[in-house]
Amino acid sequence: MTSNSKQEWRDGTLAPALKRAAERQEVFETSSGQEIDVVYTPEDLQDFDYTRDLGYPGEYPFTRGVQANMYRGRIWTIRQYAGFGTAEETNQRYRYLLDQGQTGLSVAFDLPTQIGYDSDHSLAIGEVGKVGVAIDSLRDMEILFQDIPLSKVSTSMTINATAPILLAMYIALGRQQGVEPADLTGTIQNDILKEYIARGTHIFPPRPSMRLTTDIFAYCARQVPRWNTISISGYHIREAGSTAAQEIGFTLANGIAYVKAAIDAGLEVDSFAPRLSFFFNSHLNFLEEVAKFRAARRLWARIMREEFGAKDQRSWTLRFHTQTAGCSLTAPQPHNNIVRTALEALAAALGGSQSLHTNSFDEAYAPPSEEAVTVAVRTQQLLAHESGIADVVDPLGGAYYIEHLTNSLENQAREYIGKIDSLGGAVAAIEQGYQQREIQDASYRYQKEVESGRRTVVGVNKFVSPYPEIEGLLRVKPEVEKRQQERTAQLRKERYNAEVDRTLKRLEDTARSTDNTMPAFLECAEAYATLGEMCDVLRNVFSTQKEFLVF
Amino acid sequence: MAKDRIRVLVAKPGLDGHDRGAKVVARALRDAGMEVIYSGIRQTPEMIVQSAIQEDADVVGLSILSGAHLELFPLVTEGLRNQGRDDILVIGGGIIPGDDIQALQQAGVKAIFGPGTSTEDIVSFIRQEASGR
Numbered sequence: 257m258t259s260n261s262k263q264e265w266r267d268g269t270l271a272p273a274l275k276r277a278a279e280r281q282e283v284f285e286t287s288s289g290q291e292i293d294v295v296y297t298p299e300d301l302q303d304f305d306y307t308r309d310l311g312y313p314g315e316y317p318f319t320r321g322v323q324a325n326m327y328r329g330r331i332w333t334i335r336q337y338a339g340f341g342t343a344e345e346t347n348q349r350y351r352y353l354l355d356q357g358q359t360g361l362s363v364a365f366d367l368p369t370q371i372g373y374d375s376d377h378s379l380a381i382g383e384v385g386k387v388g389v390a391i392d393s394l395r396d397m398e399i400l401f402q403d404i405p406l407s408k409v410s411t412s413m414t415i416n417a418t419a420p421i422l423l424a425m426y427i428a429l430g431r432q433q434g435v436e437p438a439d440l441t442g443t444i445q446n447d448i449l450k451e452y453i454a455r456g457t458h459i460f461p462p463r464p465s466m467r468l469t470t471d472i473f474a475y476c477a478r479q480v481p482r483w484n485t486i487s488i489s490g491y492h493i494r495e496a497g498s499t500a501a502q503e504i505g506f507t508l509a510n511g512i513a514y515v516k517a518a519i520d521a522g523l524e525v526d527s528f529a530p531r532l533s534f535f536f537n538s539h540l541n542f543l544e545e546v547a548k549f550r551a552a553r554r555l556w557a558r559i560m561r562e563e564f565g566a567k568d569q570r571s572w573t574l575r576f577h578t579q580t581a582g583c584s585l586t587a588p589q590p591h592n593n594i595v596r597t598a599l600e601a602l603a604a605a606l607g608g609s610q611s612l613h614t615n616s617f618d619e620a621y622a623p624p625s626e627e628a629v630t631v632a633v634r635t636q637q638l639l640a641h642e643s644g645i646a647d648v649v650d651p652l653g654g655a656y657y658i659e660h661l662t663n664s665l666e667n668q669a670r671e672y673i674g675k676i677d678s679l680g681g682a683v684a685a686i687e688q689g690y691q692q693r694e695i696q697d698a699s700y701r702y703q704k705e706v707e708s709g710r711r712t713v714v715g716v717n718k719f720v721s722p723y724p725e726i727e728g729l730l731r732v733k734p735e736v737e738k739r740q741q742e743r744t745a746q747l748r749k750e751r752y753n754a755e756v757d758r759t760l761k762r763l764e765d766t767a768r769s770t771d772n773t774m775p776a777f778l779e780c781a782e783a784y785a786t787l788g789e790m791c792d793v794l795r796n797v798f799s800t801q802k803e804f805l806v807f
Numbered sequence: 808m809a810k811d812r813i814r815v816l817v818a819k820p821g822l823d824g825h826d827r828g829a830k831v832v833a834r835a836l837r838d839a840g841m842e843v844i845y846s847g848i849r850q851t852p853e854m855i856v857q858s859a860i861q862e863d864a865d866v867v868g869l870s871i872l873s874g875a876h877l878e879l880f881p882l883v884t885e886g887l888r889n890q891g892r893d894d895i896l897v898i899g900g901g902i903i904p905g906d907d908i909q910a911l912q913q914a915g916v917k918a919i920f921g922p923g924t925s926t927e928d929i930v931s932f933i934r935q936e937a938s939g940r
Contacts, residue, residue, distance in 0.1 A: 367821070367822035367823055367873055368822065370822075371822055371849075379822065379849075379851070380822075381875075381878055381879070382821060382875030382876075382877070382878025382879050383821055383822050383823075383873055383875045386873050386874035386875055387823065387873045387874065451824070454824075455824050456823070456824015456825075456826065456848045456849070457822075457824055495825075495827070496826075496827050497827050497831075583827070585922075586922065586923055587921050587922040587923050588923055620902065620921075620922045620923075621902065621904050621905075622874070622902070622904050623874075696830055696834075699827050699830070699831060700830075700831055700834050700835075703831045703835070703926065707925050707926060707927060713923070716923045717925075725905055729904050729906075731904075732874060734878075802847075803824075803847050803848055803849075805845075805847045807830060807833065807834075807845040807847075
């Protein structure tokens, strides 16, 4: 029989089949709580308008991709987040990764560096060099990038509260190498709002933090025009347990807050918006993830054009980095993580990522070993060069289910943005604990689903079997802390301390004024003032912010 | 005198902000009928020892994902011991390589619950160990 409508098919073909055998589950749902129908047809896309909703690649609303030919021109940037121990060890890992065909660097800093303490501060105990490299001063940066010409690599730095300091050190390092600021390429994460929501490395209250952010926007627009001044991040929001819809809703709401702050600071939207970039998670629900990237791209284009009146096409484009989901990695049967990561990486590529980090299979235990990170890099190269998916743009575009999901994720994200608006915008909503509470509820729900067996995690709550322990885990040696502390103590003796004092005083005066702080940071960095010293000045002027705790 | 409900302090020593696990465990313990105090992130070992004693906790649950566990967990157990409160049960979780578990147990951390642990296992462990204290 041939049905002429979905309803006819439901009655005539599906119903008898369901009578014979029930489905595996009573309901099927996306991670964002949307019920999934058995099949999707043109009837599910009744208002669909190709030009309005998809358009062509490289054209508004960029649903299909931000470039005209996407990976046919150049493959996405393979960019592994890496850093541990001292600058020397990390420098070696970078050179290894570049030798393996990696095309961009991504610096992981340790927590003291992220939270504004030098390695010899009492709060740094046990943390020096653990989750990333320890950087106390320009001297450490010189070692970190030894024999790596800044004119040839683009460097992404996961740094937020202390972003202006690390950017200043990078500019200073470039000058030493004879590279003009205008020729530097890379990204600083510089997204403080998601730190309050999910990641927890904030230092100062939201208002002065947003001022530092917009100072960077303004400074780079003039001095470092090829730099991505922010990477507005949903990654950590998702890692903290949000759904896919919350990930893009909360992230774009943060994006709106930055754009408004910059406009309020007197910047013209098209002067800074082309340099905004994004960072998303690629999680396990493959088709939902592909749709999520497409929905985020379309929604941002619409917001920038329609709500902010941006005229420059580059202001409309949502360019993004993706990392596969760290929280999806399992400790049991760790080699399964290679497959999980490959699927997530495939979703990232089919979703049109500009750059990608693939997690290593041992990361539920420790930072990645060289062997594990090599498999992760090869996974991307395999996708790029063997699978054929990079030979055509947006191959899933037009699939009924994908377009339906793209629509529903955009709508769900809009609802979250509307809710945040009604609470007074992203900052006010964070202060009220809205996003934090939503994420906690979602993460608890997820955990309950795993424990009840409603959600399968292979090797954890189903298909459990013995597995050998992984060998060769990366260990950061305890000597690292001491060696780093000695280097910084030595620096404090050797540098010209009167100049350090002078530049720190200027930083303080600038922070108290309304002038752009970046030139003062640069002066401090070039005088070898330490990160901790600069942050002490700012903590004094701006005060500090406790976490907006919701429990 | 036995209290009606087990009191648990869930705390995050060190600087890492990964609080998903700590919050999920805290909520599961609360749902299981325990009284739970959640400290928030960036607690020093001294702060944790102090609030464990002030809050009259039976159990302290520590979570670290940054790799600083070998340095910081023992500072908590040592601090409790110095205050004469090593009767308080200390357990831990996070990203902790298997090789480190023995050292942590020797330092007085009773059990380590890694990624993938069911919250029910933590609940029943605490009930078993903390009841009758």
